[in-house]
């Protein structure tokens with residue numbers, strides 16, 4: 001049984017009438033990379049903020065890094081690296097000044113060396129004296145990432161860390177995260193990218209404040225019990241239009257030159273597409289992708305739960 | 308014509324609705340819009356007094372005869388002088404003036420009645436704290452008239468001859484500390500207090516709200532910091548700025564305006580330290596209460612007005628109604644002005660300064676405690 005880094009139950013946060021986070025239980029083991037997914041406004045940021053003591057939970061209990069998640073947030077903060085969704089370092093400080101500030105705040109030993117190493121890894125050694133405010137969006141993101149890891153935290157809470165980051169840098173980032181995880185670092189990463197979700201050890205999917213599903217990628221897909229057909233042919237847009245209104249079809253989504261048609265009742269779906277299985281269309285049953293599953297989950301939510 | 312066609316009434320209405328809604332949401336701005344004119348009305352209407360009366364006066368009465376007492380009651384009846392203290396010695400008079408407890412000391416010498424009856428034209432000695440010429444001017448003018456006419460009743464019949472041409476009594480006025488009644492002597496030290504108050508409150512007033520507005524607060528709060536660390540970190544750098552201002556004002560006052568610095572400069576710097584910190588603490592308290600930078604600025608302005616009007620900077624402190632004086636006593640600047648004027652013009656030392664130093668220190672401490680308590684450790 002590996003050590004559990006995050007073990008919280010019933011976490012709830014209300015803003016007035018709105019319950020932004022509703023009774024979420026989450027366990028993440030040491031060295032695990034947990035992907036945190038959900039549509040906009042589903043409560044990901046709010047949940048992460050509660051974990052590191054930035055918001056007071058209205059209900060819930062549990063432990064984070066062995067400390068009480070409600071009462072011992074001061075201790076938790078020391079060992080957590082939190083990257084905010086919006087850039088929140090000082091735009092009127094230079095890159096090196098920002099890193100230095102963070103390193104001082106966490107009382108990092110051998111501060112200068114740590115800052116220099118961080119700059120080196122970031123590839124910003126030459127531009128160290130540039131103001132953070134003058135960096136491009138992607139570079140700001142990369143600076144923030146470097147800054148929140150400078151004190152070698154045991155737990156990383158990353159809120160959409162790669163939003164706006166180019167593919168090469170994203171690959172490097174994931175490479176680094178996997179290396180760190182192998183060495184025992186735990187990660188909770190909020191993301192909207194499916195390819196990133198697939199790189200996580202485990203996923204937690206929330207919608208409108210509630211935890212809808214969790215597990216490995218395969219488990220999440222299997223759990224959704226979704227059947228998907230792929231179809232190629234001419235005028236797919238019209239075809240999609242016709243399919244969407246058919247009983248048993250829950251989604252028809254275009255993927256380039258193909259259309260993914262899915263539903264959670266395999267029999268009903270087969271009957272629905274039967275009349276359309278004629279030339280020039282070519283049909284093929286395929287595995288449901290993570291994206292099919294997530295969109296399916298989102299559609300399942302009652303309309304009144306949306307904000 | 309073109310301009311008119313592009314103009315849309317609907318868009319104007321949309322703007323108006325939006326602006327009114329925002330105004331309604333922003334309770335503080337709304338309150339300020341009402342509060343500031345009200346405050347100005349009250350202050351300008353009642354407090355500002357070009358003819359300050361009821362000035363604190365001490366009496367040193369050595370004369371035993373009836374004419375001495377008649378003289379005193381005449382002085383009191385003029386309405387300019389309130390006898391708050393009876394003194395025995397010159398030493399006590401000196402102290403009371405230095406501390407600013409009294410504005411005047413009226414000294415009626417031992418042989419006053421006898422000399423008067425003999426026709427020797429005795430003298431009444433009035434020592435005035437003339438640091439602020441505006442405060443004493445009218446009172447002294449009234450005194451001159453009064454002394455000439457006071458004993459008209461007593462000096463009738465056979466004594467009428469004593470009245471003489473110059474009047475029966477000689478009035479000797481000693482304007483102390485600022486004998487030539489140079490207003491700069493009063494204004495320049497006062498400006499030190501006003502400038503420090505304005506800039507120090509403003510600077511720290513924006514400190515926390517700026518973090519919130521720029522989103523950097525989220526990051527700061529996610530780090531292991533204590534409130535006092537953050538607050539002190541924002542206060543300390545500006546102490547230096549405050550000292551630079553003090554230096555500039557002292558140098559300019561001395562070389563440009565020729566304001567004397569009779570007292571102890573290190574003592575002045577010590578007092579300035581307490582005063583600067585108190586103002587920075589007040590600013591940071593505003594910063595923890597205000598939701599954004601604009602609100603913090605408005606709160607700062609809410610303090611500036613009484614700081615200028617009620618502190619004795621612009622108008623003689625003793626000339627204000629009692630309730631306004633009580634308000635003024637709360638403000639650090641009121642005490643600081645007394646300290647600075649005391650040190651620079653009166654040559655006051657530690658013993659006099661301490662009376663006004665502790666209220667400033669207390670104010671700063673209270674402000675800091677409120678700031679630490681109000682400092683929000685979460686984003687809620």
Ligand SMILES: Nc1ncnc2c1ncn2[C@@H]1O[C@H](COP(=O)(O)OP(=O)(O)OP(=O)(O)O)[C@@H](O)[C@H]1O
Nearest residue numbers: 015020038039040041042043044045046047085307
């Ligand atoms: N301080 C706040 N006051 C009131 N409501 C809030 C506050 N913070 C968040 N909310 C609401 O809580 C809900 C969840 O917001 P949250 O930012 O956690 O979503 P999210 O999953 O991070 O979304 P995104 O993917 O867009 O970042 C939203 O409906 C949001 O409007």
Ligand SMILES: [Mg+2]
Nearest residue numbers: 044045085159
């Ligand atoms: Mg978010």
